[in-house]
Amino acid sequence: MNNLLVANSVSKSFGDFKALNEVSIAVPKGSIFGLLGPNGAGKTTLIRIINQITMPDSGEVLLDGLPLKPMNIRDIGYLPEERGLYKSMKVGEQVLYLAQLKGLSKQEARERLKYWFDKLEIGDWWNKKIQELSKGQAQKIQFIVTVIHRPKLLIFDEPFSGFDPINASLIKDEILQLRDEGATVIFSTHRMESVEELCDHIALIHKSNKVLDGKLTDVKRQFKTNTFEVGMQSSNPEEVTRMIKEKFEVFPATFKNLNDDIKLNIKLPQETSSNDLLSFLTSKAEIHHFVEVIPSANDIFIQTVKNN
Amino acid sequence: MNHLPLIIKREYLNKVRNRSFVVMTFLSPIIMIALVAVVAYLSQINNDKKRTITILDETRVLAEAFENTEHTTYTILSDTGYETAKELVKAKEDFGLLYIKKSSDTLNLVQSVNFYSDESPSVSIISNLERRIEKRLSDIKLQNDGVDIEQIRASKTTINIAQETFDGEKTSKIDSYLKLAFGGAAGYLLFMFIIIYGNMIMRSVIEEKTSRIIEVIISSVKPIQLMMGKIIGTSLAGITQFLIWLILGGVLLFVVSAIFGIDLMQIQSPQQEMINQAMASSDAQNIAQDLITGFVNLPILNLCVAFLFFFIGGYLLYSSFYAAIGAAVDNETDTQQFMMPIIMPLILAVYVGVFTVIEDPHGTVSTIFSFIPLTSPVVMLMRIPFGVPIWQQLLSFAILVFTFIFTVWFAAKIYRVGILMYGKKPSYKELFKWLRY
Numbered sequence: 001m002n003n004l005l006v007a008n009s010v011s012k013s014f015g016d017f018k019a020l021n022e023v024s025i026a027v028p029k030g031s032i033f034g035l036l037g038p039n040g041a042g043k044t045t046l047i048r049i050i051n052q053i054t055m056p057d058s059g060e061v062l063l064d065g066l067p068l069k070p071m072n073i074r075d076i077g078y079l080p081e082e083r084g085l086y087k088s089m090k091v092g093e094q095v096l097y098l099a100q101l102k103g104l105s106k107q108e109a110r111e112r113l114k115y116w117f118d119k120l121e122i123g124d125w126w127n128k129k130i131q132e133l134s135k136g137q138a139q140k141i142q143f144i145v146t147v148i149h150r151p152k153l154l155i156f157d158e159p160f161s162g163f164d165p166i167n168a169s170l171i172k173d174e175i176l177q178l179r180d181e182g183a184t185v186i187f188s189t190h191r192m193e194s195v196e197e198l199c200d201h202i203a204l205i206h207k208s209n210k211v212l213d214g215k216l217t218d219v220k221r222q223f224k225t226n227t228f229e230v231g232m233q234s235s236n237p238e239e240v241t242r243m244i245k246e247k248f249e250v251f252p253a254t255f256k257n258l259n260d261d262i263k264l265n266i267k268l269p270q271e272t273s274s275n276d277l278l279s280f281l282t283s284k285a286e287i288h289h290f291v292e293v294i295p296s297a298n299d300i301f302i303q304t305v306k307n308n
Numbered sequence: 309m310n311h312l313p314l315i316i317k318r319e320y321l322n323k324v325r326n327r328s329f330v331v332m333t334f335l336s337p338i339i340m341i342a343l344v345a346v347v348a349y350l351s352q353i354n355n356d357k358k359r360t361i362t363i364l365d366e367t368r369v370l371a372e373a374f375e376n377t378e379h380t381t382y383t384i385l386s387d388t389g390y391e392t393a394k395e396l397v398k399a400k401e402d403f404g405l406l407y408i409k410k411s412s413d414t415l416n417l418v419q420s421v422n423f424y425s426d427e428s429p430s431v432s433i434i435s436n437l438e439r440r441i442e443k444r445l446s447d448i449k450l451q452n453d454g455v456d457i458e459q460i461r462a463s464k465t466t467i468n469i470a471q472e473t474f475d476g477e478k479t480s481k482i483d484s485y486l487k488l489a490f491g492g493a494a495g496y497l498l499f500m501f502i503i504i505y506g507n508m509i510m511r512s513v514i515e516e517k518t519s520r521i522i523e524v525i526i527s528s529v530k531p532i533q534l535m536m537g538k539i540i541g542t543s544l545a546g547i548t549q550f551l552i553w554l555i556l557g558g559v560l561l562f563v564v565s566a567i568f569g570i571d572l573m574q575i576q577s578p579q580q581e582m583i584n585q586a587m588a589s590s591d592a593q594n595i596a597q598d599l600i601t602g603f604v605n606l607p608i609l610n611l612c613v614a615f616l617f618f619f620i621g622g623y624l625l626y627s628s629f630y631a632a633i634g635a636a637v638d639n640e641t642d643t644q645q646f647m648m649p650i651i652m653p654l655i656l657a658v659y660v661g662v663f664t665v666i667e668d669p670h671g672t673v674s675t676i677f678s679f680i681p682l683t684s685p686v687v688m689l690m691r692i693p694f695g696v697p698i699w700q701q702l703l704s705f706a707i708l709v710f711t712f713i714f715t716v717w718f719a720a721k722i723y724r725v726g727i728l729m730y731g732k733k734p735s736y737k738e739l740f741k742w743l744r745y
Contacts, residue, residue, distance in 0.1 A: 015741050051527040053728070070530070078527045084520025089322065097318055101311050101528040145524065 004029045004184040005050065005153055010059035012045055019045040021208045022059070027153075027186060027201070032179055034199035034216070034297075035188040038305055041205045043188050044081070047155055050186075051078050063153070074103040077151035081158045081188075083142050085130045092126035095145055102149040109148065116144045120170070135162050143171060147178060154178060155186045160194065172198070192298035204301065206308050216297070223295040223303070227267040228274060229253050231289030232281065237261040240284045247280070257289055265293060311529045312537050319541025323508070324548060333549050337556040345564050359403035361437075364393045366410035373444035394424065404429060406437060487693035488666060494615050494689040495661045498622055499654055505546035505623075506630035506650075509539055510643065513634030513727070522727045531724040532716075535635075539627045607695060614692050614701055621708040622685025625715055626650065632719035635726030636734050657683035661690040669694035679704050681711035718743070 005027040012020040020042045027033045037043050048054045050061055052068055061068045063075060086094055092113070099109035117125070120140050130138055139162045147154065159175065160168045175198070179185055187199060195202065195216075203213035212219065230253075234240045241262055244250060251265040262285065268277055274292065281287055295303075323329055360381045365371055374382035383402070385393055390407060397405045404425030411420045421441065423429065447457055471483075513535075516522045525534060633646045660677045668674060669691050678688040678696070684704045688696070725742040726734070734742075 048728070053523070053526050073528055076527070078524070080520075080523040080527075082520040082523060084522065084524065086322070086516075086521055087519050088326070097314070098524065098528070100314055101525070142524075 002028055004064060005186075006062045006065075007046070007050070008060050008062070010046065010049060010056045010061065012042075012049060012054065012056050018208050020049075020056070020205075023205065023208075023210045024059075025203045025210065025213060027184055029184055030179065030182065031201050032175075032185045032187055032199050034195045034202035035186055035205070036190075036195065036202055036297075036301060037205035039190075042208045043205055044157070046205065047078070047157060047186070047188065050153075050155065051076060074149055075152045076155065077102075077146040077149065077153070078155045079142060079146040079157060079159055081161075083139060083162070085138060085142060085145075087131040088129055090126070091128050091130065091133070091141055094130065095141065095148065098145045099148045102151075104149050112148050112150075113144065116148065119174075120144065136164060136167055139163060140167070140171075143174070147174075151183065153184050153186065155188070157188045158190070159187070160189075160191065192296065192301060195297045199297075202297070204304055206305050209308075211308050212300070212304050219300060220294055223300050225267060225293070225295070226270065226272075227251075227265055227293040228277060229255060229289065229291045229293050230262070230264050230266055230277075230281065230287065231255070231257045232262045232285035232287050233259065234261055234285035237285075243284060244281075248277075255289070263289075310533075312533055312540075315529065315534060315537025316541040316544070319512070319538050320544050323512075323542055323545035329545070329549070333552050334556070337553050337560055341557065341560040341564055344561075360400070361404055361406060362393065362397045362400075362402050363406045363408070364388065364390065365408045367408055369448060370408060370441060370444050373440040397424075408441075490611065491665065491690035491693045492661070494611075494619075494692075495658065495686040498619050498686055498689060499658050501546060501550070501619075502623055502626045502654060503651075505542055506627050508546070509542045509627050510630040510634035511640065512538055512542060513631055513723075514637065514640060514643075517635070517638065517727055526727065531727065532720040535628070535631050535720055535723050536716075539624065539631060543623065543627070607692065610698075610701075611692055615689060617705055618685040618689050618708070621705065621712055625681065625685075625708065625712045626654070628712070628716045628719040632722040632726070635723040636729075636739060637726075653682035654686070657686035661687050665690045665694075670696075675700075679707060681708045684708055 003026045005025075007023060007025045009022040009024050010020055011018070011022055023042070023046060025033075025035075025046075035043050035046070045054065049056050050068075052070065052073060063072050089097075095113050096106060096109050099113070100106060104112070117123070120143075122137075122140060125133065125137070125141075130141070133141070143159070146156070154175075156175070159171060163171060172194075175185060175187075187195075189195060199216055201214065202216050202219060204211050214222075232240070241250075241264070244264065244266065249267040251267070253263045253265040255263065257263070266277060268274070274290075278287070278290065358379055358381065360383060362383045362385060363371070363374055364385045366386070368386055371384045371386070374384065376382055385396070388396070393405055393407070404423055407422045407424065409420035409422075423434065423437065450457060450460070516525070529537075629650050633643055633650075636646065637643050657677065660673065660683060664671060664673045664677070665687065674687060674691055677683045678691050678700070685708065688701065688704050692701070721743050722739055
C-alpha cells in the first residue's frame with residue numbers, strides 16, 4: 001500500500017450547489033501533497049470530508065486502505081485556514097484539552113507539550129491567555145495543537161500565513177522534519193512558491209472538479225512547451241537574431257547575465273531536440289546560457305484554471 | 309471515543325472561572341439584599357412620618373370619628389370660619405384641612421365634604437378619611453333608628469371553615485397559599501433558569517464560532533457531543549451559581565436584618581397580604597397548626613421527583629434551542645429574530661400558571677397546557693402541589709422527553725451546519741434547508 005489516503009469519486013452538494021463533483025485523489029505515503037485551487041473551488045469541503053467534519057454524499061475516503069472511521073480522527077492533524085483558539089483560556093490548559101480530545105492522555109500531552117515548547121522556543125507561555133499573545137505566537141500554539149498527537153496525516157491549510165519570514169522558515173523546517181519522520185502532509189495553499197519548494201505531488205481542484213493531479217515533476221513535464229532560454233554573444237547580434245527567427249518561434253527573454261547581446265526564448269517544434277538547436281546555434285554565436293524553460297507551478301495553475 | 313466528560317469539565321471550569329461569572333455570583337446577592345434593605349428602610353421612614361390633619365366640622369357630630377393614631381393627629385375645629393381655618397392650617401404647616409360643611413340633611417353629606425392641602429394626598433389617606441366618616445354616619449343612623457351599637461359589635465363573629473377531603477385529608481386556606489407558593493416558586497425558578505443559562509449557552513456557542521476554534525474542535529469530536537457537553541457543563545455552572553446565591557442570600561439576609569434591625573418581613577407583597585387576610589380570620593394557634601398540616605399535606609416526594617425531572621427536561625429542551633440559535637448566527641445582535649419563538653411559549657406558560665392554575669388547578673386550560681411540551685414543565689410544576697394524578701404526570705413527561713429527543717436532533721442538525729457557516733444571516737427558510745444537508 002503506497003497511498004496513505006485515497007478519495008474515490010467523492011461528491012458533496014449543499015442544497016443546489018455542488019461543492020465537489022466525483023473528486024478522486026491519492027496521497028502517497030510520506031509525500032507532501034499540494035491541494036491547489038482557486039478560492040471556492042471545493043478544497044475546504046474536501047479537507048472537511050477527510051476530517052469527517054462533513055460526510056460525502058457519495059464516494060468514499062480510505063485511510064491506509066480502510067474506510068474512515070470515527071477513531072481515525074487521532075490519525076489526522078488539521079490546521080484550518082481560519083485559525084482559532086479559546087481566547088480567554090490559558091495556553092497550557094488549552095493545548096492539554098485539545099490534545100486529550102485527540103486521544104492523548106494528560107501525562108503524554110504534558111510531556112510532548114514541553115518538547116514542543118522547547119523546540120519552538122516558547123518559554124513561559126503556559127499560564128498566558130491566548131488573547132495576550134501576538135498573532136504569530138498564537139499561530140505557533142496552533143501548530144503545536146495540530147501536530148502534538150503525532151498523526152500519520154497532517155493537513156495544513158495556508159500554514160505560513162501570519163508568520164514572519166523567520167518563523168515561517170522555522171515552521172517549514174518542522175513540516176519537512178515531520179515528513180522525514182514518516183508523516184504524510186496535505187498542504188493547501190495559494191502561495192505557489194511554497195508549492196514549488198515543498199510539494200512532490202499536487203492536485204488541482206477547479207469549480208468542484210479535479211482538473212489536474214500527479215507528481216509535480218510529471219505535471220511539469222506534461223506542461224513543458226519544448227522552449228529553451230538562450231543567451232549568446234555575437235559580433236553581429238541583429239543578423240543572428242534574424243536567422244534564428246526565420247527558423248524557430250521566438251519570444252523575448254529576460255534573465256540576468258553579465259554581457260550577453262542576444263537573449264531569447266526559443267520554442268522548438270515537437271520533433272526537434274535541444275541538440276539540434278544547439279548545433280544550429282554554435283555555428284552562429286558563442287553560447288553562454290542554455291536552459292530548458294520549465295513551467296512554474298504558478299504558470300500551471302493559471303493556465304489550467306483559465307483553460308477550464 | 310467518548311469525550312463528553314472532558315468537554316463538560318472544560319465548559320464548567322471555563323464558566324466558573326470567568327471573571328464576570330464570579331463577580332455576578334458574589335455581587336448579585338449583595339445587590340439584591342442591599343436593594344431589599346433600602347426599600348425596607350425607606351418604607352419605614354415613610355411610615356414614621358407624622359402628620360396632622362385639621363378638621364373643620366360644621367355639623368358638630370362627626371368629631372368622634374377621628375381618633376388620633378400613631379401616625380396621624382387630628383385637630384378638631386368647630387367655631388371658626390373656613391377662611392380662618394385655612395390660615396391656621398397654613399400657619400401650623402399641617403398636612404391638610406378637612407372641611408365638612410353644614411348641610412340641611414346631616415345624614416346625607418355626599419356633596420359637602422372637601423379636603424384642602426398643599427400636595428395632593430395619597431389615595432389611602434383619602435379613603436381612610438372617607439371610611440371614618442361613613443362609619444360614624446351609619447352609626448348615627450342606626451342610633452336614630454333605635455339600634456344599640458354595642459349589640460351590633462357584639463354580634464360580630466369570625467368563621468374559619470375547616471376543609472377536609474373525603475379521604476380524610478385535612479386542608480385549609482393556608483394550605484392553598486402554601487401550594488401556590490411552592491408551585492409558583494418551582495415554575496418561576498425554571499423560567500429564570502432557562503432564560504439566564506440558555507443565553508449563556510448561546511453566547512458560548514457564538515464565542516466558539518467567532519474565535520474560529522470550532523473547526524479544530526469539530527475535527528476531534530462530534531458536533532452533538534460538543535453541543536451536549538456545552539449544555540450540561542453550562543447547566544452545572546448554573547446550578548453552582550444558584551446554590552451559592554441561595555446560601556449567600558440566606559446568610560446575608562440574616563446578617564442584614566440582625567445588624568440593621570429591619571424587619572424585612574414588613575415589606576409586603578400582594579401575596580403576603582392575601583396570606584395575612586387569610587390569617588386574620590383565624591387565631592394564631594390555628595395558623596401555626598394549619599401551616600404544619602399544610603406542609604405535611606404537600607405531596608413532598610412527588611414534588612421533589614417531579615421538580616427534578618420536569619426541571620431537567622424543560623431546561624434541556626429549551627437549551628438545545630438556544631444552542632441551535634447560537635450556531636446559526638455570527639453575533640449576538642442577529643439572535644433577536646430567533647429569540648421571540650423561544651420566549652413566547654415560556655412567557656405564556658408563566659401566565660397560564662399564574663392566572664389559570666391559581667383559579668382552577670385542574671381546569672381544562674391548565675390541564676392542556678401541562679401537556680404541551682413547551683409549556684408543560686412550568687405549568688405542571690405549578691399544578692403538582694395541588695395533586696396531579698400520576699398518570700398525567702407520566703404522560704406529560706413522556707411527551708416532554710419525546711419532544712426533547714426530537715428538538716435535540718433538530719438542534720444538532722442546525723448546529724452541525726451552522727457552526728461552519730460564516731457571514732450569512734440565516735433566515736428560517738435557510739435553517740430549514742440545513743436540516744437536509
